[in-house]
Amino acid sequence: MPARGDAQKVRDVGEAGLLELFRPFCDSRVGDDAALLGSTLPDHSVVITTDMLVEGVHFSPQTTAAEDVGWRAAAASLSDLAAMGGKPWGLVVAVGLQPETAVSWIEGVYRGFQECLKTYDTVLVGGDTVRSHCNVISVTALGQVPYNQAIYRHTAKPGDRVLITGAHGLSKAGLEILLQPELGVDLTEQEREMLHRAHQRPCPRLDVIPLLWQYTDRVCGMDSSDGLADAILQICHLSQVGCTIDWANFPLPASVEKVARVAQANPLDWVLYGGEDFELVLCLPDTAAIALQKQLPGSLIIGTITEGEGGINLPQGRAFQHFV
């Protein structure tokens, strides 16, 4: 439970007080039943995504400061927009708060949320704040995407190369050393800092989208928020294809290996199933993949899409399940 000892609680300030608190973070008029955005850009569709984060399930005060909870909530939604090829347009956030929650905590959440939105040049346009039996944050993000540049999971074609936009397993390793700092004994200070940051301040890959269409007019993909293995499995399932991963050259970040070794875990598990790295997993024609890899530091071609649904040469078959 966040900062129960603090002086001012949600129950002390009431809904009106929370609305006042929310106002400076919000870009549009607060006070109406709904918020107005403008019209869509010419030849653009609206893309919409909604995510719910629950205290004790998706974030914990032990590993995540209030500001980081806000940042991560925003980043997860912006990553979904990026995964669809969209440019952010505006977000709304509904927050359910236990009456004994510290006002400073929710203020920190809003602050981190706005910091992320500013970084990615978008705005909070509205919200709702209610009493709840557990602390919950629900974010809905709107974006815009040109008609012919929406990215789906079901359009991968045999021969496409599978490109990841960055390293995986970092968020998981970051979480582990936040929970048990002694697991980071072999890390340099810089590595430790980088892993903390990977977990606390993940970066949605909105920067990748404008680059994509220079090289191809067809991209399939999604983000790796639920794990890299899950992303590959989802794409293969929905595209009815298989995938051959180049395990010989598969990237295991040194920092992830160091932490996993001390934790007596398999670093490959963390890379494949850790989740929350918020990179993009893209399937695109060979020449486009090579060009993109050249332009995008940290990106890597890890495999090739093949005929035959489900034929994936994964070393393990497990995938992330929310409810188990």
Add this chain to the structure above:
Amino acid sequence: MPARGDAQKVRDVGEAGLLELFRPFCDSRVGDDAALLGSTLPDHSVVITTDMLVEGVHFSPQTTAAEDVGWRAAAASLSDLAAMGGKPWGLVVAVGLQPETAVSWIEGVYRGFQECLKTYDTVLVGGDTVRSHCNVISVTALGQVPYNQAIYRHTAKPGDRVLITGAHGLSKAGLEILLQPELGVDLTEQEREMLHRAHQRPCPRLDVIPLLWQYTDRVCGMDSSDGLADAILQICHLSQVGCTIDWANFPLPASVEKVARVAQANPLDWVLYGGEDFELVLCLPDTAAIALQKQLPGSLIIGTITEGEGGINLPQGRAFQHFV
């Protein structure tokens, strides 16, 4: 807690199972990171509203069947769109579920949700389902509104008439007889049915919007979801005006009076502060108000906007507060 005794729990079906369950209720492709809507209509803005409903705070299995929880969640969001003058475009719903929640319960919620959307000619386009420590439903609704026909709370002018689109206090009286059926002893069967329905299946007044602009090019207003008194106070505060209510002819529905009498409550309190009637409270020029009242059965002019912020001749000053 809803139907804990049922055979199948959320924890039994997992996220994949819930997604399967969700799919038939959703109008767009399920499986991508986000959903796509089209472009806005020419000269229309997007209007967006988000609401969170928590079990034990905003709904209770004692008074509300799963289907009604879903209907009410959809209706509340659609009412916010109506309050802004918008036409529904599409909704997303994020659901947080305790693992021991019965699958049949969430299925019922989706069913009621969709029933309401169908009734108002709109669709569910996406969602999220997560594990939670309390059952939570978060709805975000998108609508479209012509550039010059958005309805705000801050544009009431002295001389405007205050029109309500229907009766108030019904939802509160309905709730009371659901909690204590003996309070309905004086009701006819038809009244009882009507009050139950007012609470369980409230109707967002989307039907009012197309009528409005025949008579005026200026309307101020909001919905009465947080109570009729709250709506009047909000409008007066944000418009910096006062309001004179015609208390002599103020409507107290007979059915509300009957229940309140048995409950030894003041029926006026229920009408003013009960909330969740989801009517519209509109401020518009005299001739337009009279014309609209004539065209809209059940609507009534209840007062007049005056100079002088806050000068409201309310019999009582209390207003609904979420956190007290």
